[in-house]
Amino acid sequence: MGIPAEWTILIVTLSIAFLLFLTQKVSKKVLSRGKYRKVKESTEAYLYLLPSMVVLAIFVFWPVIYSFILSFYKWDFQNQANPIFIGLKNYTKLFTLKHSIDISFNTAFFNTLLVLMTYIFLMHWIFDIKKIKENTYRKMIISMSLLGIIGVFLSNLLFIAAVIISLIMVFLYTYLSAKKFAYNTNDKLMGRLILFAIVYTISVKIGVVEIINFLNAAKEESDFIKSIWNTSYYVLLSTPITIFLALLIALLLNRKLFGKTVFRTIYFIPFVTSVVAVSLVWQWIFNDNGLLNYILGFFGLQKTLWLKDAKYTIPTVAIISIWKLVGYYSVIFLSGLQNIDKSYYEAAEVDGANTWHQFKFITWPLLSPTTFFILIVSMIGAFKVFSEIFVLYSGMPGPYNNSGLTVVYYIYDKFYSEQRMGEASAAAYVLFGIILMFTFIQIKAGKNKVHYDN
Known part of the structure; x- marks a missing residue:
């Protein structure tokens, strides 16, 4: 031994x-x-x-x-004493579909890549064309834009060639712009988002099969892909709303308000309350004859089956998480607001700046370190959602069809219920890779946006 x-x-x-x-x-x-x-x-x-x-x-x-070592072994109830080394089979098994689907992953991947390339080309063309004076480089940008747009309509073989050419041209453009024309990446975020929405909407309207279509079809044939889909849906739904409400509450509590200490305590209490207790209370609220349906009936609205309809599974869990975490993030935002020197606001008032201008040019930039911290912490926490679903649905991943199956729930089910520790470890490290990737993207994106000095 x-x-x-x-x-x-x-x-x-x-x-x-x-x-x-x-x-x-x-x-x-x-x-x-x-x-x-x-x-x-x-x-x-x-x-x-x-x-x-x-x-x-x-x-x-x-x-x-x-x-991590265990993720490369077949270690289940039958092989508990002598685990069998199987290499990457645990990882590939996670993404194996039960039945084949009509959408090819390669087609969806290259289509998505070209849609993104089109967006990048158009973004540089629209935001940077005025900075480039030489006609040669202007022609190159236009050709890049047209290449991305035309590439969407090409066949699969030409897709690959178009992607390679596009990547080379993007690299050359970025390098030459940074070298000779002082390329500036601080474009307006709203303009970029609107442009992306336009490009993506057009791609959907013309029937471009992209990665979202593939995942939407594949999630019904793979429990792990469905868990990633549900978790991503939850993160995109809960994180922005939580941060927005927390910032709004912090701004209100930072004003001269009677009894604001009591309000701070009230908002913070849900965070220190047990997740099980919170979920049980919300289970009663969401029940068929619960408080929420009683309020809806009072206003003459039809009752909603919050806990029995699969489409409401993730929204109900998001509501619970938002209610629980918004007070905690509000306190952190409030701490960041109180660290901003009041002399900035006094100078702005002398210059005639209104409340919106003070928030836009003083509060928001100087609050960027706090916002950056909350964004990373809230996103990591959202990817690990489990307790609310487990308690709200009495140990089941949603009412039916695994509508509440998240990645952590999938890991729990594989490890505890099915005794497949190797697969559970592989799923855990896939989740770790996803969180690491998004955290890295946030750090890179926030490098030039976060100001740590007041």
Whole structure:
């Protein structure tokens, strides 16, 4: 029988402590007094940190490493004593469809890529054409735009060639613009969003099969893809609304308001309340004869089957999460608002700026670090939604058809119910990769938008 992992970590830790202690004793005889003092301070610091590192190694680092190794093994109830190494099969099994669908992933992928390329071309053309004076580069931008638009109507083989050419031209354009024309990426966000909405709407109207169509069809043939779909829907629905309401409440609480300390406490109470208790209360509110349907009936509206209709599963969970988290994020926003120097607002009032201008040019830019922090934290938390669904639907992933199946619920079901620990570990690391990707995108996008100095 081998040595348990916990004992191995403990033995290694004690060995490190002994080596640090031995290093301190040896350095006293070898090094000068000044260098010895520096080594002594460093050694003592590491020795103080060692107990915490032991706890983290046993309960955090080792489980993370072991679960990653486990994701490459077939370890279920039948192979619990002797796991079988199967490579990437656990990962491929997650995305395997039960039945084939009419939409090809390659076609959907390349169509989506070309729609995005079209958007990028048009965005550069519209926002940067005035900055480029040489006719040669203007022609290149126009040709790039036309290539992206025409590429949508081409066949699959020409799609690949168009994508490669488009990527090369985008790279050349970006490089030359940054090199010679001081390319500026700080375009107006609203204009970009409107342009993207126009391009995407046109692509949908002309029948372009893109990745959303593929996922919409594939989610009915794969539980894991459906869990990603439901989780993404929940994140897109709950995160923006939570941040908007939290900012609005923080702005109200930051004003001279009678009894605002009491209101702060009231808004913060849901966050410290147990998720189980919150979900049970909302289960009663959403019930067929619950409070919400009673209010609807009072106004003469038809009752809604909140907990029995699959299309309301994610919205009901989002409502609970928004209600629970909005107070917590409001307090964080309020802290950021109170750290803004009042002299900025006084100077703005002297210059005749109204409330909207003060918010747009003072509050919002100086609140960007707080907003950036809340955006990342709220997004990561939204991807890990589980407890609300589990309690609200009494241990089931929605009323029917897995309408409330999220990635964390899928991991729980594979690990706890089906005893397939290898597949559960693989799903956990796919979720980790998704969160890491979105976090990286947010960090890169916010690098030039976040101002850390007041």
